[in-house]
Structure formats: structure tokens, C-alpha cells
Amino acid sequence: MRAALDVAAQAAAAGEVPVGAVVVRDGAIIATGANAPRRLHDPTAHAEIQAIRAAANLLGRDRLEDCDLWVTLEPCAMCAGAIAHARIARLYYGASDPKGGAVEHGPRFFAQPTCHHRPDIYAGIGEGEAAGLLRDFFTARR
Amino acid sequence: MRAALDVAAQAAAAGEVPVGAVVVRDGAIIATGANAPRRLHDPTAHAEIQAIRAAANLLGRDRLEDCDLWVTLEPCAMCAGAIAHARIARLYYGASDPKGGAVEHGPRFFAQPTCHHRPDIYAGIGEGEAAGLLRDFFTARR
Numbered sequence: 001m002r003a004a005l006d007v008a009a010q011a012a013a014a015g016e017v018p019v020g021a022v023v024v025r026d027g028a029i030i031a032t033g034a035n036a037p038r039r040l041h042d043p044t045a046h047a048e049i050q051a052i053r054a055a056a057n058l059l060g061r062d063r064l065e066d067c068d069l070w071v072t073l074e075p076c077a078m079c080a081g082a083i084a085h086a087r088i089a090r091l092y093y094g095a096s097d098p099k100g101g102a103v104e105h106g107p108r109f110f111a112q113p114t115c116h117h118r119p120d121i122y123a124g125i126g127e128g129e130a131a132g133l134l135r136d137f138f139t140a141r142r
Numbered sequence: 143m144r145a146a147l148d149v150a151a152q153a154a155a156a157g158e159v160p161v162g163a164v165v166v167r168d169g170a171i172i173a174t175g176a177n178a179p180r181r182l183h184d185p186t187a188h189a190e191i192q193a194i195r196a197a198a199n200l201l202g203r204d205r206l207e208d209c210d211l212w213v214t215l216e217p218c219a220m221c222a223g224a225i226a227h228a229r230i231a232r233l234y235y236g237a238s239d240p241k242g243g244a245v246e247h248g249p250r251f252f253a254q255p256t257c258h259h260r261p262d263i264y265a266g267i268g269e270g271e272a273a274g275l276l277r278d279f280f281t282a283r284r
Contacts, residue, residue, distance in 0.1 A: 037204040042195055043228040044186065045204075053184055062179040062187075077244070077251050078223025085220060086185040099256060102219070106256030107249030109219050114241060114248030 074101030094130030216243035236272030
């Protein structure tokens with residue numbers, strides 16, 4: 001999660017909402033993703049999507065059954081769907097997101113009967129620092 | 143929807159589940175997307191995501207408030223989330239998808255209080271042909 005938090009801080013420095021993600025395989029980080037929709041002109045460029053796309057491209061396949069995803073914020077519906085499509089084994093996330101999260105809030109995607117893959121889920125890891133990055137970012141922009 | 147169905151047929155010819163999408167702005171198609179997760183080694187490469195990313199890249203911004211999306215199949219949670227993030231004005235789709243759809247099934251994403259943008263939604267357009275493409279594809283692979 002340390003690496004994901006560092007990526008989130010880099011996103012903030014680039015003027016993007018600070019969320020960071022990393023994909024881990026066999027104990028090693030194989031891809032990172034920083035939230036960057038504005039900079040990349042890509043509404044799908046959330047940290048999780050960036051990290052998953054990079055990992056899949058690196059491994060040359062569209063399924064990441066042997067990979068874990070670490071992300072600083074509770075995934076939204078788009079990212080939760082991508083995590084299921086990628087068959088991510090374990091999902092570790094930091095801060096809860098009552099406004100846009102889709103794991104413990106709103107659609108509760110992984111609890112739906114139509115969800116075809118549910119990773120093992122570990123929430124609240126590095127939560128204080130992850131939430132602090134977001135709070136500082138939005139405070140500075142007000 | 144004719145153009146989206148043609149793109150779906152091309153996806154089938156490439157060995158991918160036949161789903162196609164187009165983004166329309168001011169009455170003109172500005173981007174198309176074919177479902178291609180296997181070919182591209184990208185679990186996020188659904189037709190809608192491909193079309194939205196191409197349109198946003200073309201327009202040089204991450205919001206497509208003045209664009210409509212036409213897609214041959216009911217969007218999944220990932221794609222419904224992307225449609226909301228992109229602020230798509232109108233969503234037109236063909237076949238319903240009881241197994242993976244997230245508009246009228248499962249998470250019913252746009253009906254959630256945490257959904258921050260809901261397009262106008264028109265379902266069942268070109269439904270017969272869209273469903274036929276999918277049926278033929280899966281029958282041929284059995």
C-alpha cells in the first residue's frame with residue numbers, strides 16, 4: 001500500500017484527485033496506476049484501470065487470476081467491474097468512498113448475483129493516509 | 143445503431159464476443175469501439191470503453207456531455223460507470239443482458255443514489271439483430 005499511496009501523492013502533484021493503485025504478482029509490483037482522467041483526456045483513466053491495463057499488457061493476457069490489486073480508495077462501479085473482468089485474486093483498498101464507492105456503498109457490485117468474479121477483499125488498509133491525501137487535495141482547491 | 147451492429151459483426155469475425163459501440167456528436171459518428179479484450183490483452187476493452195476513450199482522445203477532454211453512445215448490448219457495471227464518468231448525454235442500447243448487464247439488471251447502476259450522472263436511456267434498439275449476433279457467436283463456439 002506504501003507504493004499505491006506514493007502514486008496517489010504523485011497524482012495530486014499533477015492536479016488529479018489523488019488515488020493510486022498497484023498490481024502485485026508473486027510478491028512483486030508489476031504495474032502502477034495513477035488517477036489521470038484530466039491529464040490523459042480519458043474518463044476511464046482511474047488508478048485501478050491504469051494499473052490493470054498496464055499489468056495485462058505486460059503479461060500479454062486479459063486475465064490476472066494470479067495478481068492482487070492495491071488501491072488507496074474504495075473502487076467505483078467502473079473499477080469494480082474491471083477488477084471482476086480481470087479476475088483479480090485479492091483486492092486491498094484504503095479509504096471508504098460513500099459518494100462513489102461500489103464495494104461497500106451504492107451498487108455493492110461484488111455482492112450482486114450478476115457479478116461473475118469476486119476477489120477476496122481487505123478494506124481500510126492505509127485508510128488514514130489515503131483519506132488525508134484526498135482531504136488535503138480538496139481543501140487546497142476550495 | 144446500424145454502425146454499432148456492423149462493428150459488433152467485425153468483433154465476431156475477430157473471435158471476440160460481438161458487441162459494438164459508436165459515439166455520436168452533432169449527428170455524426172466521431173468514434174467506434176469493438177469489444178476486444180482478448181486481442182488487445184486488456185480486460186477493460188469492452189466496446190463502450192473503446193468508443194468513449196477514442197471520442198475523449200479526439201475531443202481532447204475527459205467529459206462528453208454533448209455526445210451520445212449507441213451500443214448493441216446492455217452495458218455492464220464497468221461500462222455503465224464509464225458512461226457516467228464521461229457524462230454521456232443519451233445511452234441507446236440493443237439487447238438486454240440478464241447475466242452481466244448493470245442498467246436493468248444486477249447493480250442497476252444508474253438507479254443508485256451514488257450515481258452522479260444518469261444519461262437519458264433508450265433500450266431495445268436493434269435488439270433482435272444484436273441478440274442474434276451474440277447467439278450465433280456462442281452457438282458456433284459450442
